[in-house]
Amino acid sequence: xxxxxxxxxxxxxxxxxxxxxxxxxxxxxxxxxxxxxxxxxxxxxxxxxxxxxxxxxxxxxxxxxxxxxxxxxxxxxxxxxxxxxxxxxxxxxxxxxxxxxxxxxxxxxxxxxxxxxxxxxxxxxxxxx
Amino acid sequence: xxxxxxxxxxxxxxxxxxxxxxxxxxxxxxxxxxxxxxxxxxxxxxxxxxxxxxxxxxxxxxxxxxxxxxxxxxxxxxxxxxxxxxxxxxxxxxxxxxxxxxxxxxxxxxxxxxxxxxxxxxxxxxxxx
Amino acid sequence: xxxxxxxxxxxxxxxxxxxxxxxxxxxxxxxxxxxxxxxxxxxxxxxxxxxxxxxxxxxxxxxxxxxxxxxxxxxxxxxxxxxxxxxxxxxxxxxxxxxxxxxxxxxxxxxxxxxxxxxxxxxxxxxxx
Amino acid sequence: xxxxxxxxxxxxxxxxxxxxxxxxxxxxxxxxxxxxxxxxxxxxxxxxxxxxxxxxxxxxxxxxxxxxxxxxxxxxxxxxxxxxxxxxxxxxxxxxxxxxxxxxxxxxxxxxxxxxxxxxxxxxxxxxx
Amino acid sequence: xxxxxxxxxxxxxxxxxxxxxxxxxxxxxxxxxxxxxxxxxxxxxxxxxxxxxxxxxxxxxxxxxxxxxxxxxxxxxxxxxxxxxxxxxxxxxxxxxxxxxxxxxxxxxxxxxxxxxxxxxxxxxxxxx
Amino acid sequence: xxxxxxxxxxxxxxxxxxxxxxxxxxxxxxxxxxxxxxxxxxxxxxxxxxxxxxxxxxxxxxxxxxxxxxxxxxxxxxxxxxxxxxxxxxxxxxxxxxxxxxxxxxxxxxxxxxxxxxxxxxxxxxxxx
Numbered sequence: 157x158x159x160x161x162x163x164x165x166x167x168x169x170x171x172x173x174x175x176x177x178x179x180x181x182x183x184x185x186x187x188x189x190x191x192x193x194x195x196x197x198x199x200x201x202x203x204x205x206x207x208x209x210x211x212x213x214x215x216x217x218x219x220x221x222x223x224x225x226x227x228x229x230x231x232x233x234x235x236x237x238x239x240x241x242x243x244x245x246x247x248x249x250x251x252x253x254x255x256x257x258x259x260x261x262x263x264x265x266x267x268x269x270x271x272x273x274x275x276x277x278x279x280x281x282x283x284x285x
Numbered sequence: 286x287x288x289x290x291x292x293x294x295x296x297x298x299x300x301x302x303x304x305x306x307x308x309x310x311x312x313x314x315x316x317x318x319x320x321x322x323x324x325x326x327x328x329x330x331x332x333x334x335x336x337x338x339x340x341x342x343x344x345x346x347x348x349x350x351x352x353x354x355x356x357x358x359x360x361x362x363x364x365x366x367x368x369x370x371x372x373x374x375x376x377x378x379x380x381x382x383x384x385x386x387x388x389x390x391x392x393x394x395x396x397x398x399x400x401x402x403x404x405x406x407x408x409x410x411x412x413x414x
Numbered sequence: 415x416x417x418x419x420x421x422x423x424x425x426x427x428x429x430x431x432x433x434x435x436x437x438x439x440x441x442x443x444x445x446x447x448x449x450x451x452x453x454x455x456x457x458x459x460x461x462x463x464x465x466x467x468x469x470x471x472x473x474x475x476x477x478x479x480x481x482x483x484x485x486x487x488x489x490x491x492x493x494x495x496x497x498x499x500x501x502x503x504x505x506x507x508x509x510x511x512x513x514x515x516x517x518x519x520x521x522x523x524x525x526x527x528x529x530x531x532x533x534x535x536x537x538x539x540x541x542x543x
Numbered sequence: 544x545x546x547x548x549x550x551x552x553x554x555x556x557x558x559x560x561x562x563x564x565x566x567x568x569x570x571x572x573x574x575x576x577x578x579x580x581x582x583x584x585x586x587x588x589x590x591x592x593x594x595x596x597x598x599x600x601x602x603x604x605x606x607x608x609x610x611x612x613x614x615x616x617x618x619x620x621x622x623x624x625x626x627x628x629x630x631x632x633x634x635x636x637x638x639x640x641x642x643x644x645x646x647x648x649x650x651x652x653x654x655x656x657x658x659x660x661x662x663x664x665x666x667x668x669x670x671x672x
Numbered sequence: 673x674x675x676x677x678x679x680x681x682x683x684x685x686x687x688x689x690x691x692x693x694x695x696x697x698x699x700x701x702x703x704x705x706x707x708x709x710x711x712x713x714x715x716x717x718x719x720x721x722x723x724x725x726x727x728x729x730x731x732x733x734x735x736x737x738x739x740x741x742x743x744x745x746x747x748x749x750x751x752x753x754x755x756x757x758x759x760x761x762x763x764x765x766x767x768x769x770x771x772x773x774x775x776x777x778x779x780x781x782x783x784x785x786x787x788x789x790x791x792x793x794x795x796x797x798x799x800x801x
Numbered sequence: 802x803x804x805x806x807x808x809x810x811x812x813x814x815x816x817x818x819x820x821x822x823x824x825x826x827x828x829x830x831x832x833x834x835x836x837x838x839x840x841x842x843x844x845x846x847x848x849x850x851x852x853x854x855x856x857x858x859x860x861x862x863x864x865x866x867x868x869x870x871x872x873x874x875x876x877x878x879x880x881x882x883x884x885x886x887x888x889x890x891x892x893x894x895x896x897x898x899x900x901x902x903x904x905x906x907x908x909x910x911x912x913x914x915x916x917x918x919x920x921x922x923x924x925x926x927x928x929x930x
Contacts, residue, residue, distance in 0.1 A: 454904070457904070458903075458904035462900065462901065462903065465897065465900075467894055467896075467897035468862075468897045468901070472862050472894075473901050475855075475859050475862040475863050475866070476862050476863070476865060476866035476902065477866060477905060478863060478866065479862070479863035479864060479865065479866025479870070480866040480867065480869065480870040480902050480905040480906060481905060482867065483866070483867040483870040483871050484870050484905065484906065490905075506854050507854055507855050507859075509854075510852065510854035510855045511855060511859065513849065513852075514849065514855070514860050514864065515863065516845075516849065517841070517844070517845035517849060518864060518867040518868060518871065518877075519871065
């Protein structure tokens with residue numbers, strides 16, 4: 157049951173935090189690398205996101221800092237900017253978190269991330285039904 | 286007076302958040318690039334850290350995500366891990382924030398950052414007097 | 415007046431160096447993160463580009479080296495390749511500056527930047543009117 | 544004759560390993576930076592790929608690790624994923640090599656590379672005639 | 673038992689491939705982030721290294737490409753250069769794998785990695801007893 | 802004779818630009834990867850630095866932008882900051898070139914590079930005899 161529990165716990169965390177966008181990432185890997193999708197659920201979300209030392213909002217803030225800095229992560233920023241909104245951060249707070257990266261990675265990465273944020277903010281919300 | 290206000294506001298924010306470690310960074314630049322130190326105070330801390338859309342704790346979480354991800358930032362991680370403690374995050378929360386980066390940047394960056402955290406946690410607190 | 419002077423000086427430097435492309439970047443941020451656009455003008459261009467220890471041509475050469483190396487910076491390379499031409503570097507010199515990065519970052523970053531350069535070189539010049 | 548030999552040896556290695564995709568990269572640089580294309584042939588392929596201490600399959604595995612990690616390298620990954628197939632690695636092995644990067648660079652870089660692999664795997668093979 | 677099996681399988685793979693150096697990394701995390709060490713064993717080695725689509729030699733070649741490229745990974749390169757030797761690659765092949773990165777990331781990363789390789793090659797082998 | 806010419810031309814360029822520091826890099830590779838040192842001379846310096854579309858000063862400015870941005874390049878920055886001085890840039894201009902990177906890569910990379918510059922500026926000049 158343990159393995160199932162990791163997958164189940166991860167699936168729940170993925171749904172709670174990243175919502176439909178997170179599941180879409182996992183689904184997109186089914187045809188070519190299904191284990192990669194499973195590891196995202198079991199390891200990233202089952203092992204890590206379920207821990208309680210920091211909140212989901214705090215996790216998304218760290219994640220935004222990481223993704224903005226790394227670059228070439230527009231698809232992941234799209235998921236996690238939506239994720240940040242899903243866990244209760246406001247659009248203003250998401251923008252501010254991205255701006256906080258200016259002193260550490262400079263303007264180009266931040267400008268690119270802000271344009272991703274606009275796209276997330278302005279698209280119609282994805283619905284499950 | 287405006288320029289002075291940016292410097293003053295930044296100096297206060299730098300002292301409140303990064304404490305002696307932040308001031309040490311600025312001081313270390315006086316002999317060779319004093320304007321660089323001034324920009325850190327005026328721009329990073331005066332213009333950005335003083336904004337209120339997110340809290341100092343939230344800023345430090347974003348910053349940890351950024352610095353862990355960027356790599357070759359041990360001196361800056363040292364300052365901002367201490368800064369995270371200064372604004373009220375616990376050692377456990379700092380460790381957890383660093384661990385949150387594993388899915389996004391892998392183990393090497395995270396292992397290196399954890400060893401920086403240990404050094405910060407175990408050194409005697411710097412005192413002004 | 416000081417703050418205004420930084421903005422004014424930065425606006426002038428931005429116009430002189432990056433031209434319409436630089437202003438377009440600032441304008442593109444007005445709806446979502448106007449302060450980010452303001453910081454580009456005041457800090458990057460007002461505080462830094464106005465300094466005289468190196469010339470605008472020298473600044474653009476450093477900037478090309480930085481942007482080519484960083485990766486995921488095609489929009490910024492577009493602006494600064496045009497900026498390099500605006501301050502008097504020739505197309506041949508811009509290409510050569512990009513080629514100079516091969517020993518330091520390898521072929522992929524350089525090939526990608528060369529393709530951006532082609533796009534800049536072949537598009538009709540943007541006009542203000 | 545030596546210089547010719549480097550170019551000839553490199554052209555042969557480029558054709559053997561990266562096939563039409565590699566030649567297309569070189570050709571794409573002819574109008575703007577022909578020496579860049581020549582260096583790829585002479586230096587990367589003539590000087591390096593012709594060495595025998597490791598096999599072409601081993602070279603492509605190292606190269607996949609490098610390109611996945613670097614990010615913003617989709618065009619180069621496209622060429623070298625095809626190259627890996629050209630030298631006899633299976634689609635399953637290419638996917639596995641990309642997955643091997645998860646512990647070292649995290650999920651975003653790997654997910655992006657997997658989507659490039661799918662594109663390479665599903666497109667009709669390029670033919671010379 | 674499943675969870676135990678992942679840990680056990682990972683411990684075996686870690687011992688087989690990275691040897692004492694890999695275990696030393698895990699041990700070094702016990703006091704501050706023991707779960708991080710556990711994830712390296714269970715996820716990196718238990719879930720990934722145990723897969724059979726590519727060999728251990730092939731995994732280490734991909735890993736070398738990744739670590740050389742990422743930079744700021746001297747401790748990890750130290751472990752995996754030794755790991756590459758442990759799984760049967762020769763010193764000459766390890767050097768060649770590092771040199772293969774020159775066209776993709778340039779000379780600085782490769783030079784730094786070569787100096788790490790020298791340190792690994794010349795130190796007395798670590799023994800368990 | 803052609804191959805010899807590339808090596809000779811590269812050796813001269815290396816000596817003219819990076820001086821003893823450049824030769825020391827090449828020498829440091831003789832025991833473990835002599836071809837890597839040869840490629841630096843033949844390819845980087847023989848093929849590229851000898852071109853005349855931009856000056857040696859301009860090449861060093863691009864190189865500084867690249868190395869500051871890449872990170873984990875302190876040894877290379879040491880050589881090229883000295884190289885920049887060798888080709889006639891002043892200490893003030895080198896500092897300014899490094900500061901020019903702040904808007905593009907943020908403060909950490911720039912602070913680290915400034916400390917490398919101080920070390921270069923304050924060490925006694927290396928002499929051949």
